[in-house]
Structure formats: structure tokens, C-alpha cells
Amino acid sequence: MSADIKVDKVMDLKGMPCPMPVVKVSKGIKEVAIGQVIEAQTTDPGSLADFPAWARTSGNEILQTDQEGTVIKFYIKRKV
Amino acid sequence: MKEQEGKERGLEKEFAQLKRQVESMPKAAQENKIVLICFSGDLDKALAAFVIATGAAAMGMDVVMFFTFWGTPLLRDKEKKVGGKDLMGRMFGAMLPKGLSKVKLSQMNMGGMGTAMMKALMKKKNIASLEEMLQLAAEMDVRIFICEMSMDLMGFKREEMIDYPNLIFCGVAKMLEEAQSSKVQFFI
Numbered sequence: 001m002s003a004d005i006k007v008d009k010v011m012d013l014k015g016m017p018c019p020m021p022v023v024k025v026s027k028g029i030k031e032v033a034i035g036q037v038i039e040a041q042t043t044d045p046g047s048l049a050d051f052p053a054w055a056r057t058s059g060n061e062i063l064q065t066d067q068e069g070t071v072i073k074f075y076i077k078r079k080v
Numbered sequence: 081m082k083e084q085e086g087k088e089r090g091l092e093k094e095f096a097q098l099k100r101q102v103e104s105m106p107k108a109a110q111e112n113k114i115v116l117i118c119f120s121g122d123l124d125k126a127l128a129a130f131v132i133a134t135g136a137a138a139m140g141m142d143v144v145m146f147f148t149f150w151g152t153p154l155l156r157d158k159e160k161k162v163g164g165k166d167l168m169g170r171m172f173g174a175m176l177p178k179g180l181s182k183v184k185l186s187q188m189n190m191g192g193m194g195t196a197m198m199k200a201l202m203k204k205k206n207i208a209s210l211e212e213m214l215q216l217a218a219e220m221d222v223r224i225f226i227c228e229m230s231m232d233l234m235g236f237k238r239e240e241m242i243d244y245p246n247l248i249f250c251g252v253a254k255m256l257e258e259a260q261s262s263k264v265q266f267f268i
Contacts, residue, residue, distance in 0.1 A: 017207050019135040023216065026138035057139040 008036040040074045113142040113262035121150035122186035129268045130213035137220035146255040148227035169235020180210035
């Protein structure tokens, strides 16, 4: 679980289809400082592939991915 | 020993030659950029183009959308009216969709019923409409180019096109300049 990750901002992206989760998270991550962590919650199964791809391309880091039922939680550290 | 030195010198020479070759290579495809050629005036293809464009912008890419031929009328503003067109211009104006809200599916349109059903379904599934995608594209600094030749051919005037930040009316050269320095090019 995520007990040891300090989350600075939570983004509720549940119910949003492609491309909105990635679009929103790319905007949202700019609202925290470099080094801070956002928790993005999605229900789009495609985001399991999309978020790591987005993180690799944009230069950010996914610390952890949790799945609770249909909800997927990404813990993303802003690196750039 | 001597043999070894000779080998090293040979390698050095080879390396210097390779370095020269690499340096003289044309600088191309180096920017983190995508160019989308939006040729189609269909709802489905336009949706694909906007999803890719906004997705690419989210990935941190510089995005250019070049609207040409049947894609051109997508950028007409439904509120704007212009006069002074010739017969062909008026005909194209009446027959082609007036903006993103008027486009139809490329398949299963069924006299407009299919398109209406698809739009309702998109709403139900929370998928952004084309107008919303355009708004999003503007917020994400997606650049839009319109093909001047297509506009001229179909009799569209600049005054009837949408208000979009830094909208550029251009020709093939401007698009190619962007495409040449981009990593990815799509034709939709």
C-alpha cells in the first residue's frame, strides 16, 4: 500500500476516457513543485499502459501503481 | 607492439572519418514534435486527430495540426457569415459542414441518425465532443494551420474561420518545414 508515500495532491480522474486522464495529469503535475507527488485515480483500463508511457516521455516517475477494484491509483513524482 | 600501434592508428583514422560523416548529416527529425495532416472532414477521423493531438501535447510534444481539403470546413465558425461569394463558393459553403458541430460519421451515418446516435453515445461515455477537444487543444498550445489553397478552392474566406490562438493560414511549404523537423507525422 501507499502508507509510506507522502501525497501532495490528489486528482480524481475516474470515469474519464482516453485521452483525458493523461491530458489532465499533464496539467495537474505542473501545479505541484518538482519532487512532490500526486496521486491520480483513474478507472480507464487503458491508463495502465498510458500512464507509464506518459511518465517515460515526459520525464516524470511513477513510484507505485495500486489497483483497488476498478480504480487504479498512480503515485507520480514530478521530476521535471 | 608495432602491429598494435598500427591498428590503433587505423582505428583513429576510421573514427575521425565517421565523426566527419555524422557531423555533415542533415539535421532533421530532432525535435520532439508531431505534425498531423487533417485531410478528412469526418467526425470519426477528426476525433482521432484531436485525441492524438491533445495526447501528444500532454506527453510534452510540440503539436501542429494542418487542416487541408475536406478537413478545412471543420474550422469554419458556425456563427460567422460572409457574403460576396461566387456561385461555386456558395455551393461549397452550403454543402460542406459549417464547423466541428456539423460533421458526420464516415460510416453508418444513415441520413444523420447514426451520427446523432454516436454523439449521444459519446456523451454517455463521457467522451469529449469535437468542440471541447478544440478548446482543449487551444489550452494546450496545439498549433493549427489551415491550407490556404483548400480555402481558396472551396471559396472559404478567412473571416468565416474560427477564432483560435495564433491560427496560421499557410501553404505546403510551411507545413513541410514543421514536418521535416518533427519526429512523428500523421495523415488522417
